[in-house]
Amino acid sequence: MLSKLINLDRRIIFILVALAVIIPTLLPLNLPINVSNPTQRIYDYIDTLPAGSTIMIAFDYGPSSMPELNPMAKAVLRHCFDKKVRVIGMTLYPFAPTLADTLIKEVAEEKGAVNGEDYVFLGFRPGYEQVMLRMGTSIASAFEKDYTNTPLTEIPMMKDITNYDQIDLILDLASGSTTQIWITYVNVKYSQQIAAGVTGVIVSNMYPYLQTKQLIGLMPGYLGASEYEKLIGVPEKGTEGINNASPVHVLIFVLVVIGNTVFFIQRRREE
Amino acid sequence: MKRQVPLVLCFLFGVVMCFTQFSPHQYSQAVYNEVINWALIMAPFALIFGTITLIQTHVTRIRRRIEHWQYSFVVFAGLLTMAFIGILFGPQDPAFEWLFNNVQVPLDATMFSLLAFLIASAAFRAFRARTFEATLLLIAAMIVLIGNVPVGDLIWNTVLSWLPWDNGASETRQWILGNPNLSARRGIILGVSLGVISQAIRLILGIERSYIGGGD
Amino acid sequence: MELIDFIGIWIAAFLTLCIYSFLYRDNPFYRFAEHLFVGMSVGYTITISIYQGFIPFAWEPFWEAIKPFWPGVPREAGWSGLWKLIPIGIGLLFFGGVSPRYTWLIRYPSAILIGLGAGLAIPNVLRADIFEQTRGTVEPFASINAGTLSIWGILGAILMVVGVVCTLIYFYFSVEHRGPVNWLSKVGIAFLMIGFGSAFGNTVMGRVALLIQRVDFLINDWIGSFGALF
Numbered sequence: 001m002l003s004k005l006i007n008l009d010r011r012i013i014f015i016l017v018a019l020a021v022i023i024p025t026l027l028p029l030n031l032p033i034n035v036s037n038p039t040q041r042i043y044d045y046i047d048t049l050p051a052g053s054t055i056m057i058a059f060d061y062g063p064s065s066m067p068e069l070n071p072m073a074k075a076v077l078r079h080c081f082d083k084k085v086r087v088i089g090m091t092l093y094p095f096a097p098t099l100a101d102t103l104i105k106e107v108a109e110e111k112g113a114v115n116g117e118d119y120v121f122l123g124f125r126p127g128y129e130q131v132m133l134r135m136g137t138s139i140a141s142a143f144e145k146d147y148t149n150t151p152l153t154e155i156p157m158m159k160d161i162t163n164y165d166q167i168d169l170i171l172d173l174a175s176g177s178t179t180q181i182w183i184t185y186v187n188v189k190y191s192q193q194i195a196a197g198v199t200g201v202i203v204s205n206m207y208p209y210l211q212t213k214q215l216i217g218l219m220p221g222y223l224g225a226s227e228y229e230k231l232i233g234v235p236e237k238g239t240e241g242i243n244n245a246s247p248v249h250v251l252i253f254v255l256v257v258i259g260n261t262v263f264f265i266q267r268r269r270e271e
Numbered sequence: 272m273k274r275q276v277p278l279v280l281c282f283l284f285g286v287v288m289c290f291t292q293f294s295p296h297q298y299s300q301a302v303y304n305e306v307i308n309w310a311l312i313m314a315p316f317a318l319i320f321g322t323i324t325l326i327q328t329h330v331t332r333i334r335r336r337i338e339h340w341q342y343s344f345v346v347f348a349g350l351l352t353m354a355f356i357g358i359l360f361g362p363q364d365p366a367f368e369w370l371f372n373n374v375q376v377p378l379d380a381t382m383f384s385l386l387a388f389l390i391a392s393a394a395f396r397a398f399r400a401r402t403f404e405a406t407l408l409l410i411a412a413m414i415v416l417i418g419n420v421p422v423g424d425l426i427w428n429t430v431l432s433w434l435p436w437d438n439g440a441s442e443t444r445q446w447i448l449g450n451p452n453l454s455a456r457r458g459i460i461l462g463v464s465l466g467v468i469s470q471a472i473r474l475i476l477g478i479e480r481s482y483i484g485g486g487d
Numbered sequence: 488m489e490l491i492d493f494i495g496i497w498i499a500a501f502l503t504l505c506i507y508s509f510l511y512r513d514n515p516f517y518r519f520a521e522h523l524f525v526g527m528s529v530g531y532t533i534t535i536s537i538y539q540g541f542i543p544f545a546w547e548p549f550w551e552a553i554k555p556f557w558p559g560v561p562r563e564a565g566w567s568g569l570w571k572l573i574p575i576g577i578g579l580l581f582f583g584g585v586s587p588r589y590t591w592l593i594r595y596p597s598a599i600l601i602g603l604g605a606g607l608a609i610p611n612v613l614r615a616d617i618f619e620q621t622r623g624t625v626e627p628f629a630s631i632n633a634g635t636l637s638i639w640g641i642l643g644a645i646l647m648v649v650g651v652v653c654t655l656i657y658f659y660f661s662v663e664h665r666g667p668v669n670w671l672s673k674v675g676i677a678f679l680m681i682g683f684g685s686a687f688g689n690t691v692m693g694r695v696a697l698l699i700q701r702v703d704f705l706i707n708d709w710i711g712s713f714g715a716l717f
Contacts, residue, residue, distance in 0.1 A: 006396075008395070010396075011510065011511065013388070013391055013392045014388045014392065014510045016391075017387060017388050017391045017698075018702075021695075021698055021699055021702045022702055022706065025702050025703055025706050026706065031421035031422055031425055032421060032424070032425075033421050034438050036445055037445070062379060063375060063376040063379035063380050064379045064380055064383040064697065065693075066376065066380060066700070067696045067697050067699065067700030068693060068696045068697075094318070094531075094532050094535050094536065094539075095379075095528070095531065095535075097362060097535055098362065098367075098368055098371045098531075099371075099376070101363070124535055124539040124540070125311070125539060125543070125544070126311075126314040126315050126317075126318050126536065126539075126540040126544075127311050127314035129604070129607060130307050130310045130311050130314065131311065133307055133607070134304070134307050134308070134311060137304055141304075141308070142311065143543075144543055144547075145543065147363070147539075148363070183615055184608075184611050184612055184615040184616060185607070185611050188611070188614045188615045188619060189614075189615075199693045200419075200689040200690055200691070200692035200693025200694075200696065201686075201689065201690045201693045203686075203689040204448060204452050204456060204682060204685045204686040204689055205456055205686075207448050207449055207453040208456050208460055208620055208623065210449075211453055211623050212619050212620060212622065212623035214615065214619055220419075220689065220692075221419075221689065221693050222692055222693075222695075222696040223420075223692065226421075237700075240703075241696055241699050241703075242419075242421060243420075243421060244699050244703075245419075245420050245692065245695045245696065245699055246421060246422035246423075247422075248391075248695045248698070248699075249417060249420045249422070249691065249692070249695065250417070250420075250422060251391065252390070252391050252394050252416060252691060253413055253416055253417055255394055255395040256398050256409065256412075256413060258395070259394070259395045259396065259398060259399065260398075260399060260400055260409070263399050263400075264400075273594065274594075276594075276595065276598075277594040277595055277597070277598035278598070280595065280598040280599050280602060281598040281599070281602035281605075282602065283602065284599050284602035284603045284606060285602035285603065285605045285606035286606060287606065288603050288605075288606025288607050289605075289606040289607075289609050289610060292607070292610050292611075293610065306603060307603075308571075308574070309573075309574040309577075309599070309603075310574075310599070310600060310603050311544050312544050312545055312571065312574040312575055312578055313574055313577060313578040313581075313599065313600060314540060314544065315536050315537075315540030315541040315544055315545055315578070316541075316545065316578035316579065316582070316596070317578075317581055317596070317600070318532065318536040318540060319533065319536050319541065319581075320581040320582060320584055320585075320593075322529050322532055322533050322536070323582070323584075324584065325525075325529055326529070327585070339518060342518050342521075342522040343522070345519055345522040345523050345526060346522045346523075346525050346526035346529075347526060348523070348526060349522070349523045349524075349525070349526025349527040349529075349530060350526040350527070350529045350533075351526075351530065352526075352527075352530065353526070353527050353529075353530025353531050353533075353534065354529075354533045355530075357530060357531065357533070357534025357535075357538075358533070358537060362534050362535055362538050367534070369491065369495060370527070371531060372495065373494075373495035373499045374498060374499070374502065374527055375524070375527045375528065375531060376499070377499035377500075377502050377503050377701075377704070378502050378506065378520055378523065378524035378527065379524065379528070380697055380700060381502070381503045381506040381507065381520075381697075381701050382521070382524060383694070383697050384694065384697035384698040384700070384701050385506065385509060385510070386694040386697075387691075387694040387695045387697065388510055388698075390690070390694055394691075403677075404676055404677065405680070407677055407680040407681055408680040408681070408683055408687070409684065410684065411680070411681040411682075411683075411688070412684035412685070412687040412688045413684075413688070415684065415685045415687075415688025415689060416687070416691055416692075417688075418688075419688060419689065419691075419692045420692075444685075447681060447685050448685055450643055450646055450647065450650075451646070451650055451678050451681040451682065452681060452682045452685045452686075453647065453650075454646065454647050454649070454651050454654060454682075455650060455654050455675075455678040455679045455681065455682030455683075456682055457620050457623070457624065457647075457650075457651045458650065458651050458652075458653075458654025458655050458657075458658065458675065458678070459654065459658075459679075459682075460616055460620055461617060461620055461621070461651070461655060462654075462655060462658045463616075464612050464616035464620075465617065467608055467612050468608070468609055468612055468613060468617075470605075471604075471605035471606070471608045471609050471612075472605075472609070474602065474605045475602060475605050475606065482594070482597055482598070482601055483594055483598075484590075484591075484594075
């Protein structure tokens with residue numbers, strides 16, 4: 001009986017996982033979300049920026065990380081547009097331009113933000129640290145034109161923005177190692193404030209930078225998205241997702257407990 | 272010529288980039304900016320070359336009839352469709368965006384979501400508290416796993432309501448990430464950074480020359 | 488719903504199901520979707536590399552450089568752009584890799600990019616990752632000295648130093664791990680295990696997020712589109 005349980009066909013586990021996702025999608029949960037300190041710190045920082053400040057959002061992720069990072073990007077963009085904080089979007093990840101462009105336009109339309117005045121999307125440039133360092137001298141030397149091919153000199157909001165000196169915060173939404181590159185090449189060298197929203201896979205790596213304040217805040221995956229949505233008072237995909245994730249997390253927890261219980265019983269019998 | 276010149280170039284550019292960063296003199300900064308410009312100019316060539324290499328791999332697969340070689344035609348169909356529309360009409364063309372949103376996005380996202388199933392299965396089969404270290408790993412994993420979702424705090428506040436401590440699941444998760452995890456990660460960062468610096472010095476001095484490869 | 492959106496949803500749903508069919512076992516539908524994914528990704532990268540990398544960084548400087556030689560263009564356009572032809576030429580050497588005979592040409596641009604990256608890394612990694620991380624480890628003790636840290640803060644600071652030092656000792660292979668070094672490295676392993684455990688917990692969150700989004704798409708968008716059929 002025990003060995004049967006432990007040698008369960010993995011497809012049965014797959015079905016259990018599928019059910020644990022399908023059922024809450026059909027019957028959504030609505031559990032209370034507690035905001036963690038690292039997310040609160042990003043919100044507070046942006047919230048205290050005066051109108052007319054500028055933040056740069058680096059969309060350093062591709063379609064495989066969209067479910068986690070798009071809700072974060074949406075929530076932060078909404079917050080910025082509400083606060084009249086100007087946004088410069090850009091990416092160092094080749095698979096990001098289309099998704100970032102679509103997302104910014106969508107939120108801008110919802111909030112009535114104007115391209116070139118309230119936000120600009122610069123697009124993608126290859127060469128991680130080289131692009132970052134070049135923007136430290138002049139953003140236009142790395143991005144002479146924005147994603148729509150408009151020269152930066154013709155974009156009203158870029159008239160008084162030359163380099164990082166005029167940018168109050170860089171928010172890196174990352175699925176890879178770009179946050180560490182931003183910290184290494186931009187944070188110390190240009191005394192630039194950096195925050196990050198990252199996928200679950202790399203959350204743990206970010207904590208040393210949070211303690212040294214090389215990162216002023218951190219949004220961890222789906223959880224971070226749901227926390228930020230709670231802070232701006234617009235629960236959406238992040239909140240929905242983290243609620244729906246609860247049963248799968250519990251299922252995996254239970255599976256591990258069962259697996260270990262069987263393992264200990266078998267080991268005792270063998271002894 | 273084939274080996275010595277690259278070593279000299281590597282040394283020259285390495286030393287120049289290292290030292291110009293310490294000098295605020297205008298000439299030094301001009302050199303620094305110009306060399307970074309050079310790198311930016313070269314970067315897209317590397318990216319395009321990378322994709323050409325992949326195309327070559329699939330051409331070889333078809334030529335040598337390697338198992339499942341027929342699927343390499345699917346690779347070319349996808350590649351040519353995307354590249355043809357993209358190069359001809361630009362990345363902001365509605366057809367290009369439509370293909371990205373309705374073909375590439377679902378493929379990419381679904382491919383990685385398979386791991387959710389595989390992780391669950393692997394956790395059930397292999398995640399065992401066999402040793403003290405494995406037990407620590409398992410306990411930390413389970414606390415973070417359950418602390419990451421709101422149901423964790425709900426269970427804590429219901430089952431352990433007699434404790435004078437609310438939201439224990441998310442608080443404990445936060446403590447693990449911000450304390451023992453932080454120490455371990457910092458140890459790794461320090462170790463890796465020292466490794467990066469020593470490797471960079473070895474590259475500049477030509478001690479590490481594996482990037483040159485074999486041959487003359 | 489417009490027809491084009493409807494078709495898009497159905498294609499996306501078909502491809503999603505093709506990939507999920509792998510959960511039963513490897514099959515031609517999965518392999519089709521997998522290879523299509525590779526092809527589309529390369530096609531996308533080529534397009535973006537050309538429009539967002541090659542044109543602004545290589546083609547436009549190239550055009551600026553040769554413009555003064557173009558018939559009808561006034562010579563006052565200047566000659567300074569010619570300087571840019573050097574990195575463009577070196578960048579072109581990457582394509583030597585296409586032929587096995589000229590693969591060695593890649594060494595030149597690679598050596599420049601590697602040397603440049605190494606030169607950039609030394610001071611920046613030293614400052615951002617070594618000095619700053621060391622500062623973060625030691626700084627709480629200044630607060631202890633100033634008496635501004637609570638008892639939990641003091642314990643946290645001590646735990647952090649113990650964890651960082653022991654983890655580093657675990658990775659220090661120049662001395663044999665015996666006696667006190669062995670014990671300290673074992674403490675380091677304990678910290679590492681907790682770190683890796685937390686990474687597992689977070690990874691599950693990330694992967695489950697992807698699955699939830701795909702299921703949400705299948706149920707709400709795809710099945711939701713059935714209504715448009717009737």
